[in-house]
Amino acid sequence: MSSSPSEPRAGSPGLTVRRTQKDRRNATAHALLAAARQLVADRGVDQTSVADVGERAGYSRGSVNHRFGSKKVLLQRLARETQQSVEATFRESGVLPSQPSTPALKSLIELANVYLRWVEQAEGDARAFFTMWGAAIPTESTLREEFVAFDDHFRVSLGELISVGKEDGSVRPEVDPSGAAVVIAGMIRGVAAQRLIAPELVDLETAHRAIESFVRHGIGLAA
Amino acid sequence: MSSSPSEPRAGSPGLTVRRTQKDRRNATAHALLAAARQLVADRGVDQTSVADVGERAGYSRGSVNHRFGSKKVLLQRLARETQQSVEATFRESGVLPSQPSTPALKSLIELANVYLRWVEQAEGDARAFFTMWGAAIPTESTLREEFVAFDDHFRVSLGELISVGKEDGSVRPEVDPSGAAVVIAGMIRGVAAQRLIAPELVDLETAHRAIESFVRHGIGLAA
Amino acid sequence: MSSSPSEPRAGSPGLTVRRTQKDRRNATAHALLAAARQLVADRGVDQTSVADVGERAGYSRGSVNHRFGSKKVLLQRLARETQQSVEATFRESGVLPSQPSTPALKSLIELANVYLRWVEQAEGDARAFFTMWGAAIPTESTLREEFVAFDDHFRVSLGELISVGKEDGSVRPEVDPSGAAVVIAGMIRGVAAQRLIAPELVDLETAHRAIESFVRHGIGLAA
Amino acid sequence: MSSSPSEPRAGSPGLTVRRTQKDRRNATAHALLAAARQLVADRGVDQTSVADVGERAGYSRGSVNHRFGSKKVLLQRLARETQQSVEATFRESGVLPSQPSTPALKSLIELANVYLRWVEQAEGDARAFFTMWGAAIPTESTLREEFVAFDDHFRVSLGELISVGKEDGSVRPEVDPSGAAVVIAGMIRGVAAQRLIAPELVDLETAHRAIESFVRHGIGLAA
DNA sequence: GATGAATGAGATTTCATTCAT
DNA sequence: AATGAATGAAATCTCATTCAT
Numbered sequence: 001m002s003s004s005p006s007e008p009r010a011g012s013p014g015l016t017v018r019r020t021q022k023d024r025r026n027a028t029a030h031a032l033l034a035a036a037r038q039l040v041a042d043r044g045v046d047q048t049s050v051a052d053v054g055e056r057a058g059y060s061r062g063s064v065n066h067r068f069g070s071k072k073v074l075l076q077r078l079a080r081e082t083q084q085s086v087e088a089t090f091r092e093s094g095v096l097p098s099q100p101s102t103p104a105l106k107s108l109i110e111l112a113n114v115y116l117r118w119v120e121q122a123e124g125d126a127r128a129f130f131t132m133w134g135a136a137i138p139t140e141s142t143l144r145e146e147f148v149a150f151d152d153h154f155r156v157s158l159g160e161l162i163s164v165g166k167e168d169g170s171v172r173p174e175v176d177p178s179g180a181a182v183v184i185a186g187m188i189r190g191v192a193a194q195r196l197i198a199p200e201l202v203d204l205e206t207a208h209r210a211i212e213s214f215v216r217h218g219i220g221l222a223a
Numbered sequence: 224m225s226s227s228p229s230e231p232r233a234g235s236p237g238l239t240v241r242r243t244q245k246d247r248r249n250a251t252a253h254a255l256l257a258a259a260r261q262l263v264a265d266r267g268v269d270q271t272s273v274a275d276v277g278e279r280a281g282y283s284r285g286s287v288n289h290r291f292g293s294k295k296v297l298l299q300r301l302a303r304e305t306q307q308s309v310e311a312t313f314r315e316s317g318v319l320p321s322q323p324s325t326p327a328l329k330s331l332i333e334l335a336n337v338y339l340r341w342v343e344q345a346e347g348d349a350r351a352f353f354t355m356w357g358a359a360i361p362t363e364s365t366l367r368e369e370f371v372a373f374d375d376h377f378r379v380s381l382g383e384l385i386s387v388g389k390e391d392g393s394v395r396p397e398v399d400p401s402g403a404a405v406v407i408a409g410m411i412r413g414v415a416a417q418r419l420i421a422p423e424l425v426d427l428e429t430a431h432r433a434i435e436s437f438v439r440h441g442i443g444l445a446a
Numbered sequence: 447m448s449s450s451p452s453e454p455r456a457g458s459p460g461l462t463v464r465r466t467q468k469d470r471r472n473a474t475a476h477a478l479l480a481a482a483r484q485l486v487a488d489r490g491v492d493q494t495s496v497a498d499v500g501e502r503a504g505y506s507r508g509s510v511n512h513r514f515g516s517k518k519v520l521l522q523r524l525a526r527e528t529q530q531s532v533e534a535t536f537r538e539s540g541v542l543p544s545q546p547s548t549p550a551l552k553s554l555i556e557l558a559n560v561y562l563r564w565v566e567q568a569e570g571d572a573r574a575f576f577t578m579w580g581a582a583i584p585t586e587s588t589l590r591e592e593f594v595a596f597d598d599h600f601r602v603s604l605g606e607l608i609s610v611g612k613e614d615g616s617v618r619p620e621v622d623p624s625g626a627a628v629v630i631a632g633m634i635r636g637v638a639a640q641r642l643i644a645p646e647l648v649d650l651e652t653a654h655r656a657i658e659s660f661v662r663h664g665i666g667l668a669a
Numbered sequence: 670m671s672s673s674p675s676e677p678r679a680g681s682p683g684l685t686v687r688r689t690q691k692d693r694r695n696a697t698a699h700a701l702l703a704a705a706r707q708l709v710a711d712r713g714v715d716q717t718s719v720a721d722v723g724e725r726a727g728y729s730r731g732s733v734n735h736r737f738g739s740k741k742v743l744l745q746r747l748a749r750e751t752q753q754s755v756e757a758t759f760r761e762s763g764v765l766p767s768q769p770s771t772p773a774l775k776s777l778i779e780l781a782n783v784y785l786r787w788v789e790q791a792e793g794d795a796r797a798f799f800t801m802w803g804a805a806i807p808t809e810s811t812l813r814e815e816f817v818a819f820d821d822h823f824r825v826s827l828g829e830l831i832s833v834g835k836e837d838g839s840v841r842p843e844v845d846p847s848g849a850a851v852v853i854a855g856m857i858r859g860v861a862a863q864r865l866i867a868p869e870l871v872d873l874e875t876a877h878r879a880i881e882s883f884v885r886h887g888i889g890l891a892a
Numbered sequence: 893g894a895t896g897a898a899t900g901a902g903a904t905t906t907c908a909t910t911c912a913t
Numbered sequence: 914a915a916t917g918a919a920t921g922a923a924a925t926c927t928c929a930t931t932c933a934t
Contacts, residue, residue: 486807487807487808488807488808488809489807489809490715490804490806490807490809490810491715492713492714492715492716493715493807493809573806573807573808576803576806577803577804577806577807579803579862579866580799580800580802580803580804580806581713581803581804582866583713583796583799583800583803583862583865583866584709584710584711584712584713584716584796584800585710585711585796586711586712586713586716587712587713590866593866594866594867594870597863597866597867597870598867598870601863601870621882622875622878622879624875625875625876625878625879626879626883628860628863628871628875628876628879629856629860629876629879629880629883631859631863632855632856632857632858632859632860632861632862632863632876633852633855633856633859633883634855634859635855635859635862635863636854636855636856636857636858636859636860636862637851637852637855637859638855639802639806639855639858639859639862640820640824640851640854640855640858642806643802643805643806643813643816643817643820644817644820644821647817647820647821647824648851652845652847652848652851653848653851653852653855655845655848656845656848656849656851656852657852659844659887659888660849660852660856660883660887660888663886663887664882664883664886664887665882665883
């Protein structure tokens with residue numbers, strides 16, 4: 001997620017330092033994506049040039065086109081990477097996919113918590129993700145498709161978790177899963193975006209407590 | 224909001240077409256801002272050139288620089304305009320500033336409702352606003368300052384409304400106004416952003432009912 | 447030469463403040479030329495815009511074109527003005543036209559002295575003059591003609607003074623007036639140019655003593 | 670000095686046209702500088718566009734910015750090149766650095782002679798040099814620094830030669846080397862500038878004889 | 893596989909000039 | 914007489930892409 005972007009990286013665990021062509025390809029691609037993430041977070045999508053990405057990664061000005069073919073492909077790959085950064089964090093924390101052992105309401109609250117911690121700890125990833133999310137809003141955006149799919153995937157996951165909650169009794173029966181999913185997704189993303197724009201004015205601890213309260217009272221079954 | 228951008232000259236008084244220099248100035252600025260709003264909503268901030276803005280507005284390629292001095296200034300003016308478009312809608316609907324005659328909780332719910340209707344009815348304004356909001360996320364963005372201030376203003380307004388609700392008894396006493404303000408702002412904005420990215424997948428009617436439920440149970444006093 | 451450039455100037459000596467149109471025309475032209483001189487000395491000919499000149503003079507962006515018709519005409523007038531600034535200084539000092547009462551050699555030495563003092567005291571005029579002189583060097587320069595004529599006039603004046611010196615016995619009989627004129631003109635101009643480029647490295651007092659020595663021994667009759 | 674600017678590709682080795690990247694780099698830079706010299710001599714610094722330079726050199730409109738980064742850097746490189754053109758001529762003629770076998774006064778006179786011949790024979794270089802020298806006069810000129818250093822270097826060289834002359838007895842003992850250096854530098858440069866502005870009115874043969882006389886009598890020891 | 897030289901389209905900005913007020 | 918709104922040409926610079934090395 002935040003490997004050293006300036007040196008072409010060392011071999012993995014094996015014995016000899018010999019690496020296959022495929023390894024080198026992957027290593028280069030990885031370094032270029034890391035550099036792109038940082039530059040996009042700092043300057044935005046259009047203010048980031050492929051030459052800068054290559055050089056920031058420790059390679060040449062032409063390396064991005066050599067590896068990815070075009071800037072557009074690089075950005076699509078980066079979008080997917082940042083999305084996977086969130087999902088990996090969810091998996092590592094065990095909040096998604098839903099665990100039968102935990103009440104779904106608790107998982108939802110923990111999910112929001114994990115998300116905001118991700119924004120803090122992988123700030124570069126988060127800033128790159130939200131920058132690209134914003135860039136997907138214009139009607140003619142080439143990134144739109146990418147985020148339509150991912151947003152839908154996120155809402156579906158949340159909806160399923162809410163449905164599970166209705167079954168396990170942690171969520172009130174009259175709750176509409178798809179409506180609640182849009183709002184919870186919006187809540188989390190909207191708070192994160194405000195934080196990224198003004199870190200000094202938006203306290204995530206406070207926000208997290210408020211989100212917990214909104215979710216617990218909003219859809220939770222009064223114990 | 225969406226004046227005809229292609230024929231900027233319209234004489235105001237009855238008989239003569241005589242207009243003062245100041246009138247011409249204002250008319251030009253207005254037409255340029257309208258064109259910029261549309262292009263930013265369609266293509267994004269960086270894919271919109273000042274030459275395109277000028278020509279779309281029915282003026283010359285150099286007109287933006289003549290009137291605003293630079294693209295940066297044009298965008299700042301546009302950001303302010305779209306922000307004011309929201310605020311004007313709040314004022315017209317009577318939800319802000321808060322009315323003593325209405326319970327604050329009801330105003331909050333109505334505010335969310337008004338906001339989502341604004342997204343639908345002034346979609347160009349909304350798309351331009353959210354595009355620029357996204358463009359403000361990179362750390363080095365020149366639009367950042369503008370949105371830091373406006374976001375803060377929005378949160379403060381919501382916080383005040385929540386505080387009023389605690390006084391008028393419509394909001395539970397233990398609610399933290401600033402925490403709830405961040406979350407409600409995030410909820411509204413996050414839902415709107417999802418809608419703008421995928422209008423066919425996000426139904427605002429459903430979303431509005433869910434928001435109402437979250438707000439009523441999240442901070443409202445059980446009647 | 448260095449009147450206040452920022453305010454459109456007061457009426458001359460008369461009783462009433464009423465001024466004729468012609469007075470105003472002249473006053474405006476004068477103020478515009480003063481502003482142009484300063485800007486040319488600071489930035490060079492091409493980096494000076496007519497709008498800046500107008501505004502620096504306390505008038506509008508359009509005033510230069512209104513008064514002079516075009517930038518080219520303004521620059522020709524300015525060239526002539528700076529040339530006349532030198533000649534006026536010569537006349538005031540009595541070194542040109544030649545005085546029968548003074549030995550021509552003495553006048554020549556005094557002329558060099560006066561020139562270098564002019565460079566120091568009317569530095570803006572001098573810097574503008576030399577900037578335009580340099581701009582006249584490219585083969586296709588539009589200023590060339592102007593300076594061809596003035597340089598020739600200067601050399602002829604010096605040549606006549608040298609010839610007078612041969613008659614009054616202060617200059618050696620074998621001296622070629624036109625050759626000596628080119629060299630003396632070059633000497634004075636070349637020293638002035640060096641001074642204007644690096645005021646801190648070229649001391650005019652030292653230079654003046656050296657010039658005096660070169661002229662006295664170079665063409666003067668050993669007393 | 671004046672390599673063919675329109676066909677930049679010339680293979681150096683015998684059989685193959687193979688050239689290294691570095692060769693291509695240098696060849697391009699050289700061709701661009703040659704084109705810039707010619708255009709600056711013809712039109713002046715500001716009337717020469719980087720696009721014209723690239724195309725005149727047989728490359729693309731963007732080639733100057735690709736190779737030099739900016740117009741400013743191109744001009745600084747060109748200034749240095751034209752300065753070195755003079756110095757190379759001095760070295761080739763053996764007048765600088767000073768030769769112990771030749772009386773310094775003779776070297777000084779020869780130096781002036783060589784300089785004026787350079788103006789005639791490398792007229793493009795000379796015109797470009799003097800054009801840029803003139804462009805360095807406005808206080809805010811970006812070329813100033815370059816010429817401050819070079820002019821100083823030139824004066825110091827002349828001053829040293831004069832000091833040597835005092836030691837070898839060819840220059841009068843009471844002469845102030847630094848004062849004489851400024852005046853001789855001015856003399857040479859001033860004559861050259863007059864010549865470049867009006868070639869038909871300034872005869873270099875005449876001028877050279879006059880300079881020789883001024884130097885010989887001005888600082889030389891009467892033999 | 894990797895580099896970087898070169899291109900040329902396109903963006904922002906400056907500015908002399910024209911013309912309505 | 915004077916202003917300044919508007920134009921449109923031209924300049925510099927950036928940059929994604931292509932291709933020789």
